Amino acid sequence: QATGYYAPTSRYGTPDEFKAFVDHLHQNGIGVILDWNPSHFPKDAHGLARFDGTCLYEHLDPRRGENPEMGTLVYNFGRLQVSNFLISNALYWANEFHADGIRAAAIDSMLYLDHGKRFGEWIPNMYGGNENLDAVEFIKHLNSIFHREVPGAMMIAEESSAWPRITGALNEEGLGFDYKWNSGWQHDFLHYMQCDPKDRHLHYGDLTLGMLYAYSEDYVQGFSHAEVVHGKKSVFSKMPGDTADAKCAHLRTAYGYLFGHPGKKHLFMGQEFGQQEEWTETIALDWDLAKQNERAELQTFIKALNHLYTTQPALYEWDYIPEGFEWINCTSAQDNVLVFARSSKEQEETLIFVCNFASVSHEAFQLGVPLAGDYMEILNSDASEFGGNGRMNGQVITSCQTQKDHRGNSITIHLAPMSVCVLKKI
Numbered sequence: 001q002a003t004g005y006y007a008p009t010s011r012y013g014t015p016d017e018f019k020a021f022v023d024h025l026h027q028n029g030i031g032v033i034l035d036w037n038p039s040h041f042p043k044d045a046h047g048l049a050r051f052d053g054t055c056l057y058e059h060l061d062p063r064r065g066e067n068p069e070m071g072t073l074v075y076n077f078g079r080l081q082v083s084n085f086l087i088s089n090a091l092y093w094a095n096e097f098h099a100d101g102i103r104a105a106a107i108d109s110m111l112y113l114d115h116g117k118r119f120g121e122w123i124p125n126m127y128g129g130n131e132n133l134d135a136v137e138f139i140k141h142l143n144s145i146f147h148r149e150v151p152g153a154m155m156i157a158e159e160s161s162a163w164p165r166i167t168g169a170l171n172e173e174g175l176g177f178d179y180k181w182n183s184g185w186q187h188d189f190l191h192y193m194q195c196d197p198k199d200r201h202l203h204y205g206d207l208t209l210g211m212l213y214a215y216s217e218d219y220v221q222g223f224s225h226a227e228v229v230h231g232k233k234s235v236f237s238k239m240p241g242d243t244a245d246a247k248c249a250h251l252r253t254a255y256g257y258l259f260g261h262p263g264k265k266h267l268f269m270g271q272e273f274g275q276q277e278e279w280t281e282t283i284a285l286d287w288d289l290a291k292q293n294e295r296a297e298l299q300t301f302i303k304a305l306n307h308l309y310t311t312q313p314a315l316y317e318w319d320y321i322p323e324g325f326e327w328i329n330c331t332s333a334q335d336n337v338l339v340f341a342r343s344s345k346e347q348e349e350t351l352i353f354v355c356n357f358a359s360v361s362h363e364a365f366q367l368g369v370p371l372a373g374d375y376m377e378i379l380n381s382d383a384s385e386f387g388g389n390g391r392m393n394g395q396v397i398t399s400c401q402t403q404k405d406h407r408g409n410s411i412t413i414h415l416a417p418m419s420v421c422v423l424k425k426i
Helices: 015-027 080-097 107-111 133-149 183-194 197-203 205-212 244-260 287-291 293-311
Strands: 033-036 072-074 101-104 154-157 179-181 219-223 264-267 325-332 337-342 351-356 362-369 374-380 409-415 419-425
Touching (some): 015 080, 183 197, 197 205, 219 244, 244 293, 287 293
Parallel strands (some): 179 219
């Protein structure tokens, strides 16, 4: 929780040194998004609590001014001074330090008057509901001003409720954020990945559920810090298997599916090389692990996924348009196989993802294809350079007029166990 909203911590240097750091990153093609928490603030005497001896920033009534679940105070968003203080602060980091965006934390705790509270600990709004109307207006005003004053910078919401249109346009009753973290997807998908492969068919719905609401918001897909703290273990440690090789195979499959799924991508630090221990702010990451073969190969796979993402318009051009995604096979629960297509405005850019979440290979796996013609595998997580066993589809695959997956044309490929392969029509 922040105490000095306009003061970068001196533990890491001066404000000018932070500016130089951001500038250095920009010169090397790296953007900077800052984590920012306007939802609540701590009770520390050196913070904003009873700043001038009165409840200047918070409500006097603790039923409005405190969050008992977090042990923090809640801003009085209805006061123009408080609203201006926070909006000016967001602009401060963007204008003075050239941040490329803001990730606003715990937006759901702002939107609901009863968030983290029991009966009798909160006061309904003027209409008798639990919506914090002042916070809603503050958020809309914040996004309106921020986008006007810092064109091109992004606003990202961490919001884990079902509040509608978090990323909707302001003139369409939305809150005006550019993106929303997809907390539900990461929870469901990691639950599926933690299962033993022989039991995954019982939880196949965790794989497909996300597409039912994928276009309700402009989502960021990924595995955040929230899933690797407080006893939840690292993403690497969540994976089944007794060896690092086995766990890395699961991770490669998970990351391949992540990059194929609609939505922007996000990995928390260390996940790109298989950080073993749960994250804590008290010690550094296990950087030495990155030098080990299977971890270095996992990093190589992440590089390949990033290259694929930036060179294939089908993975980003229609991210938030339903026409950009099509299920080919989402009913093979017993085999734990998913097949889907990603598309762009150019039909020849279409990609097909074949994901095998089982430890069983398919020597002749048949799948329907959107178009007749020749296909080539452009990425396979089982490639030896990524730490796999090299069971690839190394030649042109020509479709035949055999019906499969409700399509008139199909191809047959080798599908390695615990792998993702990406096909493109040539």
